[in-house]
Amino acid sequence: MWTVEFAPPSAPSGDVLIVLVRWHDASGQKHSQPYARTVETANLLPTEAQVMVQSEPASGHERAVVQITNATGEPLHARLVALIPEEFFTTPEAQPVDVPPRETVAVPIEVQSRGSMGTAYPLQAVVQFTQGGISRTIVASTVLGIGVNPGRPMLRPLTVGIAALVAALVALLAAQWLARKPAG
Secondary structure, eight states, X not given: OOOOOOOOOSSOOEEEEEEEEEEEOTTOOEEEEEEEEEEEOTTOOOOSEEEEEEEEEETTXXXXXXXXXXXXXXXXXXXXXXXXXXXXXXXXXXXEEEEOTTEEEEEEEEEEESSOSSEEEEEEEEEEEEETTEEEEEEXXXXXXXXXXXXXXXXXXXXXXXHHXXXXXXXXXXXXXXXXXXXX
8 A cells, every 4th residue: 555645735626636557467468447536625615517427339439428517607617538548548638628507518538449349447537627716626437348338248147147057957857857757
């Protein structure tokens, strides 16, 4: 475990801490995983902005849609960063987003793989903005995958397992029935 200390901010604020973990699997393939966490000063009032991100399957790539809602009467000028593992790429990685008062804006993010297909990874949308003179950050995440449906990754293994269990029970019942049947 590592402990890292930072000087406290001079005023209330919200920022993001990002950690990137890299490793090699048993076959020597490189992997990475970014983690983002919002860090806020004590007694910071909740923001009136909301962020949601959802993945949408697409052919040959993955698409996520980030929805940013501004519940205030003032325009929201934000910076959206798509935080993804190094095995994926998106253009642009960061972009400005303007959200009118009391509206929601949907921003699509197209993601492609630099590595192998068939693995699910998280995508984190980091939205940074200033509200009431205070720096704010919101992090939202979803699961995306190239060549997989992240919403149903266990369907096939589960189906195979249930079919094997049913076949074993049928064989057991047949064996019991044959053992009870009088020799004829």
